[in-house]
Amino acid sequence: MDVDIGNALASVASPGVSRASLERLDERVADAHERIERGMANREHGYEALNLPERTDPDEIRAAVDPVADAEALLTVGIGGSSLGAATIANALEGVEPRSTGSRTESDGTETVFLDNVDPAWVSRKLASLPLEETAINVVSRSGTTAETLANFLVVRDAFESAGVDWTERTIVTTGDSGPLRDLADRHDLPSLKVPDGVPGRFSALSAVGMVAAAVCGHDLEALLEGAAAERESLSGSLFECPAYAYGATTYALDGRGAGTNAVMPYAESLETFAEWFAQLWAESLGKDELGQTPVRALGATDQHSQLQLYRAGPRDKLVTFLTVDDGPDRSIPETDVDDLAYLGDSTLGELLAAEFEATEASLAAAGRPNVRVELEAVDEYELGGLLYGMEAACVLAGELYRVNTFEQPAVEWAKKATRGLLGGGEFEEAEAVAEKTELRVER
Amino acid sequence: MDVDIGNALASVASPGVSRASLERLDERVADAHERIERGMANREHGYEALNLPERTDPDEIRAAVDPVADAEALLTVGIGGSSLGAATIANALEGVEPRSTGSRTESDGTETVFLDNVDPAWVSRKLASLPLEETAINVVSRSGTTAETLANFLVVRDAFESAGVDWTERTIVTTGDSGPLRDLADRHDLPSLKVPDGVPGRFSALSAVGMVAAAVCGHDLEALLEGAAAERESLSGSLFECPAYAYGATTYALDGRGAGTNAVMPYAESLETFAEWFAQLWAESLGKDELGQTPVRALGATDQHSQLQLYRAGPRDKLVTFLTVDDGPDRSIPETDVDDLAYLGDSTLGELLAAEFEATEASLAAAGRPNVRVELEAVDEYELGGLLYGMEAACVLAGELYRVNTFEQPAVEWAKKATRGLLGGGEFEEAEAVAEKTELRVER
Numbered sequence: 001m002d003v004d005i006g007n008a009l010a011s012v013a014s015p016g017v018s019r020a021s022l023e024r025l026d027e028r029v030a031d032a033h034e035r036i037e038r039g040m041a042n043r044e045h046g047y048e049a050l051n052l053p054e055r056t057d058p059d060e061i062r063a064a065v066d067p068v069a070d071a072e073a074l075l076t077v078g079i080g081g082s083s084l085g086a087a088t089i090a091n092a093l094e095g096v097e098p099r100s101t102g103s104r105t106e107s108d109g110t111e112t113v114f115l116d117n118v119d120p121a122w123v124s125r126k127l128a129s130l131p132l133e134e135t136a137i138n139v140v141s142r143s144g145t146t147a148e149t150l151a152n153f154l155v156v157r158d159a160f161e162s163a164g165v166d167w168t169e170r171t172i173v174t175t176g177d178s179g180p181l182r183d184l185a186d187r188h189d190l191p192s193l194k195v196p197d198g199v200p201g202r203f204s205a206l207s208a209v210g211m212v213a214a215a216v217c218g219h220d221l222e223a224l225l226e227g228a229a230a231e232r233e234s235l236s237g238s239l240f241e242c243p244a245y246a247y248g249a250t251t252y253a254l255d256g257r258g259a260g261t262n263a264v265m266p267y268a269e270s271l272e273t274f275a276e277w278f279a280q281l282w283a284e285s286l287g288k289d290e291l292g293q294t295p296v297r298a299l300g301a302t303d304q305h306s307q308l309q310l311y312r313a314g315p316r317d318k319l320v321t322f323l324t325v326d327d328g329p330d331r332s333i334p335e336t337d338v339d340d341l342a343y344l345g346d347s348t349l350g351e352l353l354a355a356e357f358e359a360t361e362a363s364l365a366a367a368g369r370p371n372v373r374v375e376l377e378a379v380d381e382y383e384l385g386g387l388l389y390g391m392e393a394a395c396v397l398a399g400e401l402y403r404v405n406t407f408e409q410p411a412v413e414w415a416k417k418a419t420r421g422l423l424g425g426g427e428f429e430e431a432e433a434v435a436e437k438t439e440l441r442v443e444r
Numbered sequence: 445m446d447v448d449i450g451n452a453l454a455s456v457a458s459p460g461v462s463r464a465s466l467e468r469l470d471e472r473v474a475d476a477h478e479r480i481e482r483g484m485a486n487r488e489h490g491y492e493a494l495n496l497p498e499r500t501d502p503d504e505i506r507a508a509v510d511p512v513a514d515a516e517a518l519l520t521v522g523i524g525g526s527s528l529g530a531a532t533i534a535n536a537l538e539g540v541e542p543r544s545t546g547s548r549t550e551s552d553g554t555e556t557v558f559l560d561n562v563d564p565a566w567v568s569r570k571l572a573s574l575p576l577e578e579t580a581i582n583v584v585s586r587s588g589t590t591a592e593t594l595a596n597f598l599v600v601r602d603a604f605e606s607a608g609v610d611w612t613e614r615t616i617v618t619t620g621d622s623g624p625l626r627d628l629a630d631r632h633d634l635p636s637l638k639v640p641d642g643v644p645g646r647f648s649a650l651s652a653v654g655m656v657a658a659a660v661c662g663h664d665l666e667a668l669l670e671g672a673a674a675e676r677e678s679l680s681g682s683l684f685e686c687p688a689y690a691y692g693a694t695t696y697a698l699d700g701r702g703a704g705t706n707a708v709m710p711y712a713e714s715l716e717t718f719a720e721w722f723a724q725l726w727a728e729s730l731g732k733d734e735l736g737q738t739p740v741r742a743l744g745a746t747d748q749h750s751q752l753q754l755y756r757a758g759p760r761d762k763l764v765t766f767l768t769v770d771d772g773p774d775r776s777i778p779e780t781d782v783d784d785l786a787y788l789g790d791s792t793l794g795e796l797l798a799a800e801f802e803a804t805e806a807s808l809a810a811a812g813r814p815n816v817r818v819e820l821e822a823v824d825e826y827e828l829g830g831l832l833y834g835m836e837a838a839c840v841l842a843g844e845l846y847r848v849n850t851f852e853q854p855a856v857e858w859a860k861k862a863t864r865g866l867l868g869g870g871e872f873e874e875a876e877a878v879a880e881k882t883e884l885r886v887e888r
Contacts (some may be wrong), residue, residue: 006882080749120775120793122713154803168700246886269566280750287754305524306724310731313855331564342871349564359862362878409756418803425787
């Protein structure tokens with residue numbers, strides 16, 4: 001990815017960051033980079049995620065999915081970091097031809113469904129929509145105990161059994177070294193992959209966690225890792241030379257100057273899930289100690305007709321991160337004899353989308369609202385690998401600058417215990433606190 | 445809808461609002477309510493939206509869609525307020541049985557697709573996925589000139605013609621009294637409906653703009669309007685007696701105390717689009733004069749594994765609005781002999797989801813983070829009508845309290861002119877400003 005932080009400068013925007021401030025910040029970036037390189041070299045918890053481009057073995061993943069490589073549909077059962085990376089890759093690459101092979105063949109058209117919630121009506125509808133006898137199951141949970149994932153997996157198994165389909169022939173497990181899912185994989189001799197040690201879920205897209213789905217869909221795993229490796233090569237001690245650090249440092253600097261919200265707005269439908277993945281990465285890594293930007297998922301051009309009014313004229317507490325794609329398929333807009341629309345007939349949808357982006361970027365700059373442009377050459381395996389790795393590196397850098405513990409998520413535990421207690425899964429004081437709710441009800 | 449603002453009280457949360465403050469604010473609510481009632485009585489711009497439950501004629505809408513009532517799929521071409529209301533209703537009610545008739549028949553299963561972006565690859569994929577000869581077109585633009593909508597409509601017409609399907613037999617137009625779309629409807633004698641005067645797009649869900657799709661899908665239009673009318677009846681001069689005003693006043697008060705972000709988190713997949721609709725309503729109505737809360741779309745339980753860390757331990761700048769549903773279909777979790785998961789086997793997915801909600805709500809309260817609960821009895825036409833109307837009334841009330849012009853969106857115009865200029869649709873100084881971009885590029 002390339003990054004343009006021109007519209008975040010104090011000469012353009014308020015809040016904005018001056019060149020002099022960026023140069024001073026660059027000294028801290030150099031120190032942070034040293035810390036990151038050391039963490040990677042020592043394979044420390046979290047930092048190890050940045051080693052995935054060299055650690056992940058595509059052959060191992062392909063071997064594990066081989067029994068279901070011809071599946072018409074893939075049902076991934078996971079939540080949070082066990083789902084969003086896979087969904088980001090699968091949704092971005094739907095219909096994209098592989099890059100490294102030079103083949104003109106599209107990816108194999110596998111339908112991908114992500115069971116990442118326990119809403120009963122929705123789960124039932126998803127299951128009913130799938131041809132179970134042609135569907136593979138990809139169940140992902142590091143601990144093997146995640147309540148939503150395991151509940152859904154029990155439901156899915158049951159649905160397969162009810163339909164007379166042997167789920168043990170169609171299930172791939174990705175989990176840790178031990179736990180209920182690991183036991184289950186052993187008992188039924190299921191193909192299984194390991195969630196890599198030292199890699200938190202939200203940083204695991206470039207491991208088996210994110211790549212099993214890509215493998216079943218026939219995407220080019222090597223190109224994903226090559227794109228990430230190229231981004232890894234660009235990590236350096238200066239934000240002015242490294243797109244990932246430029247992004248991480250600029251967002252940190254703007255947050256400190258009042259831009260507590262980071263609206264991520266891809267101008268590509270295929271990257272809508274990426275914005276969700278980014279939101280988890282950013283929120284769960286940096287949202288602690290009363291620090292951290294709030295990520296907001298947006299989409300161009302659609303949200304120009306929804307959020308732009310606020311971004312341009314609301315409180316000066318936002319950074320907008322645009323994500324643009326240089327090349328892709330296009331489609332002509334047919335000509336029309338309606339005068340007021342004639343100008344559209346000389347264009348393509350892609351040109352319209354590009355003009356909408358340029359106009360929106362300029363409209364924020366003209367109103368002095370900070371924004372950053374992240375550019376991809378295309379939406380393909382190589383560029384996507386670079387984007388995911390680059391944003392992870394940006395996040396790790398930001399975590400160093402904030403001085404937070406980027407790789408933990410302690411605030412999530414309270415609700416997990418309370419949930420378990422409420423369902424009779426043990427004694428937890430958190431569950432008792434639920435009953436003490438303060439009410440002030442207003443009813444119709 | 446019912447509302448519980450107990451967890452927004454200063455006795456629970458920081459920021460929070462004291463009962464004494466709420467009582468003082470209630471005097472301003474009484475004044476605002478008078479203003480709103482006067483605006484409704486005089487059918488003033490914007491306030492007229494709150495009259496829709498009595499103004500919208502379901503028979504007229506059903507008559508217009510009659511020629512395509514049996515369509516297998518409905519393609520809605522619109523953007524922003526011309527799409528989100530229809531999508532919210534259609535997505536919420538997918539698979540829901542009508543309420544007022546007491547029938548056990550499900551809605552008719554029409555597939556709904558919303559073409560609300562101009563991404564060329566995505567538009568082509570959507571079109572290719574539809575059985576065009578069985579697809580109806582619902583094109584919506586008040587002005588009839590919205591670039592994205594008209595460009596897409598030209599593309600859609602062309603695709604139908606290429607497939608040998610007569611689009612003039614399958615298209616319903618919803619637009620203003622004049623403009624290119626109105627001319628086109630007249631020229632081809634298309635069934636057409638009018639975007640009601642005085643009703644901004646984001647407030648038009650309960651007019652033809654939002655209800656054509658519901659009608660084609662066989663949903664109960666009367667029940668939608670009855671639910672809205674019941675909410676309208678509840679509008680009163682006190683926030684302690686009116687759920688909509690309780691919500692609007694509480695969010696306003698919390699924003700003033702530092703909660704500049706409002707994360708809307710339905711615990712129902714079918715209400716995910718509602719969160720998008722709410723985000724437009726809130727952002728475009730209140731985001732002006734450097735005021736306005738930033739709406740964030742979240743989803744329970746999924747985002748517990750993504751955003752909860754930030755909500756509970758990040759900056760104290762957020763309100764979380766939970767949206768819960770009392771009744772709905774459920775599904776048992778099968779029993780398992782795995783010890784650590786045995787507790788799940790005594791439960792249902794619905795019970796798990798409810799426990800996750802209660803745990804998350806309590807976990808925020810325990811950390812002193814303000815949150816509000818909005819409760820629906822079910823997801824059906826009646827409750828949904830009440831929810832949409834209630835949130836619109838809440839927004840209008842908040843607009844009065846902020847003293848902003850709730851019903852305009854002037855900051856969107858700049859980018860529209862620039863886009864048009866960039867595509868050669870006329871001379872606009874905004875388009876020239878685009879070329880003056882300040883660059884600070886960091887490349888790999």
